[in-house]
Amino acid sequence: MTSSTDPLRLEYGALANGLSIVRQPPPPGAASFSATYIGPAGWGFDRRGEEGTARIASYLLPSGAGPYDRIELARYLDRAGATLTSECAPESAEVTIWGPSEDWRRLLRLLAEVVLRPRFAADDLERVRRQMAERQLREVSQPASRADRELFRATFPSGHPYRTAGLGTARSVGRVTTETLRNFHHRHYLSGEALLVATVPAHLRSVESVAGHLFSSIPETGGPDLPMPPVRSHRPRRLDVNLRGRSQVEIRIGGNSVARSDPDYPAAFLANEVLGGRAQLSRLFQRVRERGGLVYHASSELEAMRFGGYWSVGAGTGPERYEKVLGMLHHEIQEISRRPVPATELREVRESSIGEIPLALETTAEAHELAVEVAYHRQPPDFLLRWSSLLRTVTPDDLRAAVARAMDERNATTVVAGPLMAR
């Protein structure tokens, strides 16, 4: 059996217990290896009254596991020239190890220790509680995070995973114990819905064989269900949050959007790139920053996740200019909603998106990020190879139809947060 050498072509396998294994060849010339374990362990699974549990569990994973306390674990990583990071999102949490290719077997073993046998030491929990408390304060007092927070609260109903940043409250974080963490870990990391993605210079069979030994303790179970209360549409609204003493006002306009599996996603992706996603080529950058000279940053984001998504336009500007900038942002959203994107503009943005694929393969870490994304969204193994042709089928009409569903201005919420002038 031949093994692919193209990092754009993934190979899928599975262990007997159902753990999905995804192998990606490393980019040419790369000397590093990366592997990520993704579990259905995002903060959308936090129990009511224990909000913050998922984030705390995620923070604590690299703080000691199996035979290693946090210092021994850090020294092990230093000796290997490796790094270990954990991230938590609304739907899932992931742990990534990166290091020299030749050590991939022992690094994968270490990843398994961290994922399967975290220590959740009581003193580490206390430390993370203190750090969470400061982050909670930061979330409400910094204009950028405050604007995001208000946008999500206005868009998603109570209990929805995308409504919060998973930080919990002082009270809910105070309720989290090591026992809470162990239960959460058992339910959400040792789960049949988990995935292991490895960017490694080895055959899929070798990865399966090594992983089979390391991850055999995961029980054959189905994954937990992510609660997704229905999102109701509402009329456009505006929220002003006056944060005195800051220098800049942050603006967000956005709302509910589509999931990654939505058939309109490629068109919605390109619509976002045209509006504000494709850096210097986008309308927001060109018109609000370059022509208007009004802001340093103006961009848009389409976060299409596995079970749903959101879109958001963002900019930061001075207190005397934000109403003018707000008007321009609304104008650009209306433009893309109501008028067809010229074919030339669509072609340019599309070819730019396609052309950047080689840049995403510069290093193992960058290529690995692509693989993790494809694997998490359960896209086919040759998805990255087909992505270009999917984008090339999108017409201006498709794009407009996608905007109506994925970036619907009629249900948008506008938030301005910062040192506001009296209106």
Place this chain on the structure above:
Amino acid sequence: MVPDGVRRPRVRSFVLSNGLRVLLAPTLESPTVSVWVWYRVGSKNEHPGITGASHWVEHMLFEGSPRFPKGAVERSVLLVGGEINAFTDTDFTAYFTTVPREHLSLPLRFESDRMTRAAITEEEVARERTVIHSEREGNENWPEFRVEEELFQLAFRVHPYRWEVLGRRGDIEQMTADQLREYYRRFYGPRNAVLVIAGGFDPRPTEGEVRRRFSRLPAWGDDVAVREVEPPPSGERRAVLRGPGTTPYLQVGWRSPPLANEQTPALLVLDTVLGGESRVFSAGVVWRGRREHPTARLYRSLVEKGLAVRATSGWSPRVYPSLFTVQAQAAAGVDLNRLENAVERTVDELRRRGPTAREMSDVRTRIRRGAALSYEGATSTGFRIGYFSTLHSLDLEDRLYDRLLRVTPRAVRDAARTFLTPDARVVVRYEPTGGPSDD
């Protein structure tokens, strides 16, 4: 030499007759190529009235020339899927473009153009003024930025390191297009630049193309030494800032030696012992954020003990003496006196006893192993080669590694005693006022 296992590509270096230094670092299998142009100009070359000029000129180099109208450069790069950006520091300004390898000619074409022919028109300067204001305002939203700006302002009274790279608000309001053009004419040009090409390209034809595009440029660009010498610190300096925030925050700074100083390796080790990781041996295009390292002294004495939620040290060695800093964000309920005393005790312990043998062994391992993969990818390679070559010389990296691995515990203790002295420190405290204060 760099530690065993570091896969730095072979670098071919030559200098054109107009003074442009060129470094070619091919890695034939790479699908991309990264072109970097480094100018030895930064906020060190400014003076009151034109603070922020280097950063502003960096913006203006994207605003067009007679040959490439405004936006054409970025557009041409993005249309082939490339990435283009630039950044300004105290000692340098760097421009980089990474593109699929078949498009190498594209950045060479516009970099040779904007090296001497940027337009810098009145109209574009006027428009960019608000953009730069906005960039500064975005930074001012963060107490950390305000504290660091105050720290350098307090520590330096003569040297240009006393102002922030973004420039002072008043200067951003007043600076004219004439002043920016004059600044550009003086400091930009082949004589004051280093061109680095890294990634997938064939060096022979590329050298030919570089000579064809850059050799005819006029030999402009002054590499001007800073004449102002900051007098030695004459006692502790302090300031308190107040404003919205979360918990009390503190930065302490001490005067540090320049990059090429004999004691620099020992101070880099000291930074690693205190903070966890030194910036010089971190991989990546832009300095990575410092990860929490549980063996670091500040982490153990402040974060683990519940006094701080974050605590680290930070030192980017510069061409001239700069500041070695320690930053700490208090845990809820911990006041600034307690936090500062804990920082002082931690530093004092190193002054008195130096690092342990175990710490030295840990740091050496971290340096050796951490360097191994730092040259992966064309963009990172272009950055590292350009960084060392611009600030000093390409061999500086080799020499630094060599000396870092031979630093003794006594040398680290001596460096702490020489530089981190209580009577030479600068302290800026940030006291948050009230709660989030929203209406």
